[in-house]
Amino acid sequence: MGKAASSRPIESQAPTMADVALRAGVSAMTVSRALKEGSRVSKATREKIMAAVNELGYVLDQSAGSLSSRKTGFVAAIVPSINNSNFADTARGITDELESTGLQLLLGYTDYTVEKEEKLIEAMLRRRPEGIILTGGAHTERARKLLKSAGIPVVETWELPSKPIDQVVGFSNEEAMGLLVKTLARKGYRKFGYIGGTTSRDTRGSQRREGFVRAIEELGLPTGRLVSFGVPPISIEQGGQAIVSMLERWPDTEAVLCVSDLSAFGALMECKRRGMKVPQDIAIAGFGDYEVAAFCHPGITTVNVDCYGIGRQAARRLIQVIRGAEKKQGQEIVLTGYRVVEREST
């Protein structure tokens, strides 16, 4: 349809800006201006151009534009898993904050491995993002180097890395888990158990576990009741299996804290299946305040984290640097809030 005067056969190529310009009887530059907000183009000209744009179904080629303007309009974000509502919330926060800026999100997930993260970082840097958001502070040396030579702002989230690359938006998982222990200790529980994954690739999980151990020690409570089960992220099902193991080894455990609400929910359901009463026979708590924790029965005590806010704030920090409001004034650290939410499971 249309688009004649070409030596090529029928195949309809996507129209270019020159095609629009020709049709509107102006130069390509004027078309470029008309399609950009806040450029001075006369109303009549703009209307002619818009008509041509609509007739041709023209869509700006941003790759070409960004090569010229040296701004790609991309922001990269890397999360451990997309299939985890905590991180999905963070991704949503990033997108929402980006929406009004015209920046577009390049999202990737690492499956909780730094090797995949490194590959992803490299793949994304090939797209020349104007900033990048990472989860956690554990990265390969090569990834750190690539990030540094990229010369773009970096925000690490969800933790407080001991060796931050650039900016940080997060909280101490150790302290948050410690707070949960102390809150429950105050209610009278003494024999605490912990359920988490087996490897240390989930650094937030490791930090929570450390926070648990340290808090138990500080309070002078019985130590050692740690069950590691499954490769992180540990699932609902694995939470159920883990508590079986816990009950076999330490049947007199009074309260079980889990690395996340998903494992806590699995543990809770397994207990109910076995006819145990929660919290009378055993108390269970999780981490992350997933929707399931709030609405299951009994509701699960947990630590609420501002996942969405982490995303928004991380994106906001990036935008401020990208849009040049501030000239990257050193390593900013934004602490995000968390709070223990007590429910019927404890």
Place this chain on the structure above:
Amino acid sequence: MGKAASSRPIESQAPTMADVALRAGVSAMTVSRALKEGSRVSKATREKIMAAVNELGYVLDQSAGSLSSRKTGFVAAIVPSINNSNFADTARGITDELESTGLQLLLGYTDYTVEKEEKLIEAMLRRRPEGIILTGGAHTERARKLLKSAGIPVVETWELPSKPIDQVVGFSNEEAMGLLVKTLARKGYRKFGYIGGTTSRDTRGSQRREGFVRAIEELGLPTGRLVSFGVPPISIEQGGQAIVSMLERWPDTEAVLCVSDLSAFGALMECKRRGMKVPQDIAIAGFGDYEVAAFCHPGITTVNVDCYGIGRQAARRLIQVIRGAEKKQGQEIVLTGYRVVEREST
């Protein structure tokens, strides 16, 4: 650091291919070849180049490359929500299938509105993806037009649109819900109720509802027990509120089918909270086979959908067209499987 011989001040620009070429003592073209798989470059030259690449921390600029090669290496995918494990699974399927091809995913979510979808489609087309995957068959007219003039393969998923744009990878939500009704009717349930969202913006939800109504009619069972509650996607909490409404209006309902497992889970927990026995007092079923449905107590009867497979197959269809294996041979429709999973809740 390094990178002298420039008139510009200290600020370290990202190195370009010319910088690498200079350092390695070859032409830019040879660097380009060395960085591309399966190109003939002598071992010695390649080593020199790789050394220079590493020293400079060089990363290929794919925007520039794709402008020249007319291949962006992008595939776009649009889902209703990223924070829904069914769609997250589909997104994961797409990414996994794409991984070996070097294609990169541009992911966006619509919040279940066709208006946001249209904007997203336009934003993504500006990046010149080589193919695009959509959820469902409801789109604005303008979105359809944009898609057509883009001249790229399109795959609609999760439904069987009556007016497909191009390819389809999905299943009939109507039939799937009908199958669930029939399965439960066979167990003796007669008075069926349905819980779903209020508007029709969730087209899959509407289709499931239609499938429910039609199956009930076909079986000659009591009709009309439909509760609409909340704007889709209806949450766990709203599922709980909806069943309260159901019980008030039709207290003798025997089995409640919900538009998704999330609302079913909410309904189930609300029943337990009220001391009702499931399935003795009331049976509950969901849709989607979310992890929570499998491991809650009692387990929730549901319809398992191959979410991950939808993603993989959709991506595979796209890749085949993109990589030119087949010249877009008309409207392909791939039917994906589903099956009723009976658990203790019915």
Place this chain on the structure above:
DNA sequence: CTGTTAGCGCTTTCAG
């Protein structure tokens, strides 16, 4: 307000 010229960083194409 509009046009012209140049060039972004890479790859295609054609020579060697």
Place this chain on the structure above:
DNA sequence: CTGAAAGCGCTAACAG
């Protein structure tokens, strides 16, 4: 196996 020239589609910079 390597290089030189040309140009992808757009926008910065300058001119008018």
